[in-house]
Structures are given as structure tokens and as C-alpha cells.
Amino acid sequence: MHQTFDAALELNLLHANQKGADHNREHFDRWGITCLNIMSSPGAGKTVLLEQTLAALRDKFNIAVIEGDMTTELDADRLRQYDVPVIPINTGRSCHLDSKMVAGGIHILEHQHNPTDLDLVLVENVGNLVCPAEFEVGEHAKVALLSVTEGEDKPLKYPVMFQEADCLLITKTDLAPYLDINLDRIADNVRQMNPKIKIIYLSAKTGEGLEPWFDWISNLVKQNAVNQLARQI
Amino acid sequence: MHETDMTKALILTVKDWYRSQAESVKIEKIHLIVGQFTCVEPLSLQFAFEVQTRNTFLEGVELIIRNIPLIAFCHTCQQEYKPEIGLQYSCPDCNSPMEDIRSGRELKIDRIEYSSITNDCNGFSRSKGFSRKAPTVY
Numbered sequence: 257m258h259q260t261f262d263a264a265l266e267l268n269l270l271h272a273n274q275k276g277a278d279h280n281r282e283h284f285d286r287w288g289i290t291c292l293n294i295m296s297s298p299g300a301g302k303t304v305l306l307e308q309t310l311a312a313l314r315d316k317f318n319i320a321v322i323e324g325d326m327t328t329e330l331d332a333d334r335l336r337q338y339d340v341p342v343i344p345i346n347t348g349r350s351c352h353l354d355s356k357m358v359a360g361g362i363h364i365l366e367h368q369h370n371p372t373d374l375d376l377v378l379v380e381n382v383g384n385l386v387c388p389a390e391f392e393v394g395e396h397a398k399v400a401l402l403s404v405t406e407g408e409d410k411p412l413k414y415p416v417m418f419q420e421a422d423c424l425l426i427t428k429t430d431l432a433p434y435l436d437i438n439l440d441r442i443a444d445n446v447r448q449m450n451p452k453i454k455i456i457y458l459s460a461k462t463g464e465g466l467e468p469w470f471d472w473i474s475n476l477v478k479q480n481a482v483n484q485l486a487r488q489i
Numbered sequence: 490m491h492e493t494d495m496t497k498a499l500i501l502t503v504k505d506w507y508r509s510q511a512e513s514v515k516i517e518k519i520h521l522i523v524g525q526f527t528c529v530e531p532l533s534l535q536f537a538f539e540v541q542t543r544n545t546f547l548e549g550v551e552l553i554i555r556n557i558p559l560i561a562f563c564h565t566c567q568q569e570y571k572p573e574i575g576l577q578y579s580c581p582d583c584n585s586p587m588e589d590i591r592s593g594r595e596l597k598i599d600r601i602e603y604s605s606i607t608n609d610c611n612g613f614s615r616s617k618g619f620s621r622k623a624p625t626v627y
């Protein structure tokens with residue numbers, strides 16, 4: 257006789273990834289690090305923005321980059337100019353970073369750098385509007401970029417990332433005059449599904465809007481450090 | 490392409506469960522619940538699952554996917570509504586933003602149907618007959 261049993265799991269499909277992400281976050285919390293997961297479609301301007309961010313904030317905070325969007329070694333080299341640890345992750349053919357890959361990066365941080373000295377880890381995710389939003393890596397906040405060239409309707413069509421993000425950067429605003437695009441409509445579309453999101457318009461080319469972005473990061477790092485200390489007491 | 494990775498995650502999670510079983514079991518069906526407001530496309534997931542489980546302990550296992558629609562609750566109107574994915578997420582009656590998602594974000598393994606490989610005929614089996622609601626194992 258053939259007996260079948262039923263195991264009610266009710267487990268999140270991403271259970272294993274989530275466990276890994278929580279574990280990563282525990283490391284960051286123990287070391288007093290704030291981690292940002294930076295996501296967008298390919299070419300929205302993540303790497304250029306990271307360069308600007310390193311240039312502006314490296315004197316204020318000790319920063320490291322986990323780079324998951326390497327087209328070539330050149331990307332990592334561009335970032336290394338700023339004298340911060342840059343850890344490239346080989347994502348293979350995967351279209352997003354997962355917590356295990358980032359754990360690999362954390363392992364390198366732990367053994368080759370001094371993680372307790374760090375304040376901020378910036379993770380550049382693989383260029384993709386769909387999946388990275390579902391795979392947490394241990395971040396304290398999610399940052400989504402959307403360039404003005406991508407069109408107003410992208411948030412409606414790829415809602416999950418925009419619904420999950422804590423901060424939206426509408427990038428390449430210097431190009432807006434050449435396009436038939438309504439910047440307010442992008443923001444409205446995102447706020448339809450995420451009314452609490454912080455939205456910043458910026459251009460890495462002209463520098464417009466970068467200050468509010470640096471302020472947002474600085475506040476988050478300080479706030480998070482306070483929370484981390486409070487939890488340790 | 491992302492279904493490949495989602496399937497990997499599914500296989501890892503099931504493997505965790507599989508290894509945690511005291512006795513060896515044969516998995517027969519995996520029941521999934523997939524919300525509409527996720528990045529998972531059920532058909533692609535089915536396909537990826539079939540391909541990626543070939544020659545593994547999950548080969549031939551049936552994947553049964555239940556779709557859950559996106560339902561939001563509008564606090565202004567005090568009622569549920571179904572946002573139109575791709576078009577509009579705010580409340581169709583009062584335009585309030587979608588803040589409270591009631592369903593549609595699910596991505597879970599609901600249950601696993603399995604049979605015992607060691608055929609213990611001496612009354613130690615954990616369930617009688619063809620019970621579909623055996624005690625929760627996990």
C-alpha cells in the first residue's frame with residue numbers, strides 16, 4: 257500500500273535566502289556598518305553615482321563597495337581610485353545578487369580589511385528591474401535608481417522594486433530637456449504604490465541633486481548607528 | 490531568466506526540509522502559493538523547475554502553483570480593491586495610494602506531499618490510510 261503524507265511547510269520560497277540575509281545583517285550590525293542595496297536597470301547610473309558618492313563621503317565615513325554589476329574589471333578599477341575597498345562579486349549568469357554571494361563579499365571584508373572600522377557598505381546590484389527586489393542581501397535600506405530616459409511608466413510595469421525601495425533616485429535629470437518626459441509623473445507613479453518613499457532628482461553629470469542624496473545617506477548612517485548601539489546595550 | 494534563480498531558491502529550501510527528515514522520504518508533489526505582485530511568472534517557474542530538477546532528488550516531482558491575486562485595502566474607503574497591475578495601483582474610488590497590501594506578495598511553499606521510503610508495516614507509520622492532512626512535520 258502506498259501512503260502519502262502531507263507536510264505543511266508554509267515556508268517562504270526565499271526562506272534560505274532570507275536566513276542568509278538576516279545573518280549578513282547581523283554581521284553588519286555587530287560591526288556598526290550600514291548597508292545599502294543599490295538597484296536599477298542596466299545603465300541607469302549606479303556606478304557613476306557610486307563614484308560621486310565615494311568622492312564626496314569618503315572623508316566623512318569609512319566606506320567599502322561590494323560590486324555585483326561588473327561589466328569588466330574596469331568598473332572596479334574606476335571605484336578603486338577612491339582608495340576604498342572594492343570587492344567584486346562574480347555573479348555568473350545570475351540576474352541578481354543573493355545573500356550567499358554577498359556573504360562571500362563579507363567574508364573578504366572580514367579577512368582582508370578591518371570591518372569594525374567601516375561605517376558604510378554600498379552594494380551595487382546586478383542591472384535588472386525585476387529580480388533584485390525579491391532577494392534581500394542583508395541591507396538596511398534599498399535604493400532604486402530610475403533614469404529619466406527609461407520613461408514614466410517603468411514603475412507601473414515593474415512595480416515590485418519601486419514598492420520595496422526606501423529611496424528612489426531619478427537620475428540623469430540633465431537629459432530631461434531633450435526628452436518628452438514629465439518628471440512629476442514618474443514620482444506620482446511611484447507614490448501610487450509607495451507613498452512613504454524618499455524621492456530625489458539628481459544628475460551625476462551636473463551635480464544637481466547630489467547634496468540631498470548625500471544628506472539622506474548621512475542621516476541614515478547616523479540613525480542606524482544609534483539603533484545598532486541601542487540594541488547592543 | 491530570474492525564474493532560474495527562483496527555482497534554485499525553491500530547491501535549496503526543499504533540500505533543507507528534505508535533510509531535516511529523520512527517515513528518508515520520497516517527495517511527490519510540491520504545492521506553491523505565488524502572488525501576482527511578485528517577480529515570478531508561474532509558467533516560467535514550472536518550466537525552470539522541470540529543467541533544473543533533472544537527475545536530482547526532485548526529478549519528476551509535480552509542482553502545483555496556486556496564484557493569488559493582488560488585493561489592497563483602502564483605509565479611506567474602508568474597502569478592498571484589486572489594483573490593475575501595470576496601470577494603476579491607487580484606489581479607483583478615491584485615488585489614495587496603495588499602502589496596505591492584503592494579498593499578492595506571497596511566494597511560499599504551502600506543503601509537500603511525500604511518501605515514506607522505508608516501508609514499515611508494523612504500525613509505526615505516522616499516518617493512517619491516504620490522509621491528506623497528516624500532522625505538520627516541520
Ligand SMILES: Nc1nc2c(ncn2[C@@H]2O[C@H](COP(=O)(O)OP(=O)(O)O)[C@@H](O)[C@H]2O)c(=O)[nH]1
Nearest residue numbers: 298299300301302303304305383428459460461
Ligand atoms: N547624461 C548623463 N549621463 C549619465 C549620468 N549618470 C550616468 N550616466 C551615463 O550612463 C551610462 C551608464 O552609467 P553607469 O554608472 O555605468 O550605469 P550602471 O549600469 O547603472 O552602473 C554611462 O555612460 C554614464 O556616463 C547622468 O547623470 N547624466
Ligand SMILES: [Mg+2]
Nearest residue numbers: 302303325331
Ligand atoms: Mg554599474
Ligand SMILES: [Zn+2]
Nearest residue numbers: 563566580583
Ligand atoms: Zn479609496
